[in-house]
Amino acid sequence: MKQSILFLILSVSIQFSFAQKNFVVNVNEKGAKIQPDMYGVFFEDINFGADGGLYAELIKNRSFEFDQPFVGWLPFGDITIKNEEPCFERNPHYVQLHEKGLRRGTGLENSGFRGIGLKKNAEYNFSVYARSNEGNEKKFRIELVGSNEDIIGRSELFIEGKDWKKYTVSVRSGATDPKAKIRLVLETQGIVDLDHISMFPAETWKNRENGLRKDLVEALYDLKPGVFRFPGGCIIEGNTLETRYQWKNSVGPVENRPLNENRWNYTFKHRFFPDYYQTYGLGFYEFFLLSEDLGAEPLPVVSCGLACQYESEECVAVADLEPYIQDAVDLIEFANGPVDSKWGKLRAEMGHAEPFDLKYLAIGNEQWGEGYVERLIPFMKAIQSKYPEIKIIGTSGPAPDGEHFDYLWPKMKELKVDLVDEHYYRSPEWFLENADRYDSYDRSGPRVFAGEYAAHPESRDNNVEGAIAEAAFMTGLERNADIVHLATYAPLFAHVDAWQWKPDMIWFDNLSVVRTPNYYVQQMYAQNSGTNILFVKYEGKNITGQDGLYASSSYDAASSEVIVKVVNASPGNQVINIQLDGLTSSIQDKHVDIITLHSYDLEAVNTLKNPDNIVPTKTFVRADSDGFELNALANAFYVCKIKIQK
Template identity: 45%
Template sequence: MAAPTRADAPTADPAAEPADYSLTVSPDRAGPAIDRTMYGVFFEDINNAADGGLYAELVQNRSFEFSTVDNRSYTPLTGWQQTATGGATGTVQVVNDTERLNERNRNHLRLGLAGTGGAGAGFGVVNSGYGAGMALREGARYDFSVWARTDSATGTRLTAELRTTDGTTVSAPLAVTVRGDRWTKYTGTLTAKVSTTGGRLAVTAEGGGTVRLDMVSLFPRDTYKGRANGLRKDLAEKIAALKPGFVRFPGGCLVNTGSHQAYEAPDFERRRSYQWKDTIGPVEQRAVNANFWGYHQSYGLGYYEYFQFAEDVGAMPLPVVPALVTGCGENKATDDPALLRRHIQDTLDLIEFANGPVTSTWGRKRAEMGHPKPFGLTHLGVGNEENLPDQFFARFTEFRKAIKATYPDITVVSNSGPDDAGTTFDRAWQLNREARVDMVDEHYYNSPQWFLENNDRYDSYDRQGPKVFLGEYASRDNRFSNALSEAAFMTGLERNADIVKLASYAPLLADVRQNQWRPDMIWFDNQRSWGSTSYEVQKLFMNNTGDRVVPSRASTTPAISGPITGAVGLSTWATSAAYDDVRVTAADGSTLLAEDFSAGDFRWTRATGRGTWSVQDGAYVQSDAAAEDTLVTAGDTGWHDYDLRVKATKKSGKEGFLVAFGVRDSGNHYWWNLGGWGNTRSAVEKTVGGGKETITENGTTIQTGRTYDLHVQVRGRQVTLFLDGQKWGGFTDDKAAEPFRQVVTRDKGDLVVKVVNAQATPARTRIDLGTSKVAPTARMTTLQGAPDAVHTADEQPVQPRESTLRGIARNFTYTFPAHSVTFLRIKAG
């Protein structure tokens, strides 16, 4: 416990003059109730979060099913190398023949043993695990298993042992004798003699003949809750420490992308949407799949394990099933009535698997897996981020009708597409409102600026309409400034707890060596794990939510006004395009820039260094159709109140072209993105600190080879855009990014005053609690740090600091530090 702090003691940098604020609490008024399940976690197998992550299996490619369908660099022997001792020789081959383990586990390893070498000589394979290797701990036990068969009449001696990267053996050998040419599972335990992060598992066979191996597995005995086929303990414990109210799984884009067909042997090498029946039962009988994010999924972590994990952490399970309309850039609708009926029945079977009695078909399967008691499923999502709202909603309606007919108490969750606004969002919400849907899943990833500007987002939502499940949100980076903006936004979520019933930051987990997305809440390597600054914010809010909002109000920060200022720019994204006749004129008609590229491109700076830019045939051409974010800029960052005109022509590629204005640098600008998102729509995006947000959009697409006239008019904070002489759209960017935010909740009699000060200035705040019936001291928790602080494996500088604040009364003053989140827990009443 830190030393007590006086309520009026300065806590900020004395060099920074505090700004004055007021905060008034109204404890005699009742705000909305907060559900225990409001804050939860969202797990998706992105960033290698499952295999090699939360799923504790240490062997990579344990069933030799890796394929170029998963990743172009993969082979069936990815993760494996040949090994031999005592002069033994032989052959290693991955085969798919009639001797396979089963129809879903088709590949297996065939060792041809030459019978060479002396007594005890062995030939086989060694597995390197994930990343740098297997993290082994001295004295820890590891459960080994393998399915094997042999054509040797006398049996084949199989030896498993732990090694280091240089081949040194670091465990006593485990020997089993494989007997018979029929698949049999063999098990045993290995104990590590040393600690290492570069561990290996070697499996060798003695003698001659042929031995076949499959499902070679090594699990730490010390999994979370000691579960067999369990979870990596440190990762699961960090998630459990959040005290999540729900667990949403298994995705995300993982859910609804790829083929919606059922698993069939001829379709083995294809990517299918995530279908829950593939993921239950004995692990050796589960399907595998090509992960949407570019790697392999074993489904060892499946629906049963997700349900069990939710139960273990005291959370509500919230699965999401595909709606037969793909999202995440694919944007296709499946028109197959039989396939739709099959998926609807699969969803009804899923509910029975979760909730049905052991006498039911799927309840019996749950019981056979070790859980006769129902899991208590109450919420289920259908679909994820579909960009075709009408097609999605037609299919969602069929799912909802069937679910409600059989299970009327299940809350069926719809969604509103991939963004916080726009035509898809508006149409989806219209359909959801008209159909009186229970709950709508919103997703958005935006800049810190957006989160500071949109604290009041849910203040104006219809109190009689569908409730909101904020299933995915985060600001785009992992710095403490991102976490502060998220904290400021979360005060608005709590204030609107009657509308926002569920909320989960995303993504949850990321392998520091292999990842597809940033930001993330928890990072890990093969040995260590650490929470990001956003993890600390989420944990603080999730552990101190309270059960009811107490109305309160605070003064605001004086707005800093001024026109949009900045240079101009040209860009492409996975497209080749040509630009010509760039002209920038001031509001008074004077010319700021006139560029026909006849003199070359010396006026232009390559802001991102990407792409291949050159003057060709009198135009400025970016010719690399694969390069992304190829921004070049010209002009003065002090320009304001101007007109930008340019001719643009798409030459080839996936998208259209981008014209930038208000450019301060490569991470701070606006751009008009025409033909973006695979040439499916167009928008104006604002980038602040490297994080993007969409300001306005429509469905404009771009034709290859056609020249377009673009005109951007900037006047103060007002922007108007013209395409081929016709008004395309416009916006006024005058929303205040308020850095001082607060909310007050009641938690079992305590008042919890939550204040975010996301600015460099301390906030000297006069607080009126609205009652004198308060204890004279308060428990105070503070998160404070440099705005650019980022947590790494070796350094996590932003940690909660606990202290006691004295001098609490109805009216008192406290100076909230710059760049801080502060929770005051006050005994009241």
């Protein structure tokens, strides 16, 4: 109690250590256009973000293609791995069960991705490809098993015939359990072959087969992202060229998409996950479809022929790049080509006859050096020759400064790429100190894509300190929207039981989702971007940290709203008078809507037990004829919206 009183007294005393500030927004002078797709998201298959995360498949290693084919499975009885006369050419392994009538039985258990999340009374769609070696009917018992070993769901499946065939059955869960498993038991004597054993929730995003986890997509949808970068950064490169992400392996029938080792399964020895693979069930078609669902511009990344330079020196000779370049050109045809083209036809066969209207393509991730530049050149030549409308994104390397950055930016200008991808993972202090980063950038060169960024507090938690620092930095992105055209926080998803990297925007377990304070900062920007920059000044200068304050402003032509974003990153409350200069009409209803993200505790986070600890709140204040007063709390981010009469 004494500590709380002391904290309150300290807060009040600090509040009056700052004089009132006067911010002036020039409403009459509309600045540069803000790109409608400026604020978006970047998906990297890290932290079990695809399999075990966004991709709703509940069975791990469903096709027995992991290097150790029984990973994820607990076999019992007489069971072997086979590949003779397989069901799928590119996933040739399957499992053979031989039930001999012994008491122990014959079957398999699968525990999913750190357990299978089941909800009471929910339906789950089980499917399998199977054949009976003798041809006669075989019966399987399918059980959902709770974490306490109780049977919480049961169904039966009958298989017959010597040819491979797909079988499906629905199973209802009688309880909620985030750590359940599934058990298959062969009850008829004889031999049965099984492949691609799969189970999805009946309720996926838009209830699609091979669907996505609904609550995770809803979190993305609620962000209102303008651009969606996929399928990752470093996984595009791979630890080796063989393990790079190849988009052509991720399209077509899902059962025949070949498995790939995930680049993050053993990168960090303290976060070692040898069971982390990519089934490609969530592939490029699904990424394009998700972009469309979200109303976001798709922004795929392709390999430039360099393996991850942190891990390997493996590269493709420039003279041998043709297959890699062709993959990039074919990707554009897959996205935009007519249905009578080779890859446009495949897109149509998969269910989307209309083009996806791809506009952007990133060549490489965060490569560096002369090796990257000399490989980028032939990519650009081929793409610009056939698809001149596609905007090509180059890179400035893995860091926001230093030798690689200083070498690559002039090269990107020389090559005239459309955007340069900048990455910065730095301390909150760096983000606060660099809010004016783009104020002095060359306006005659390529535009900037802030492709990966996140403030990294010492704890590496998604706390208020990091979120407020990012909000402050983003005032500089918005103020410089003429040079910064796109921005995506990274990484996006993390499974609480299987992560390799943090911080991350959205955390989840097998049943629940946590939207972090960083998530809400991104949401507040994306949902309140406006159409044009307005200039907001303090004593005639941009507001980039004076007394811990940061600000940007915009105008939304569709709603006739002036939007002012203010960050108070100081430890004390401050009073700010925001004056709208140049008004030729009145403020409608003398009303200002205020959205606030705030906590006095810089280390505050949202958790599975308390997901709404830090969330935006909505209030309003009264305005006078030409402005309003904002009482800015310490460690707070504000979006202020003033509707003016047309």
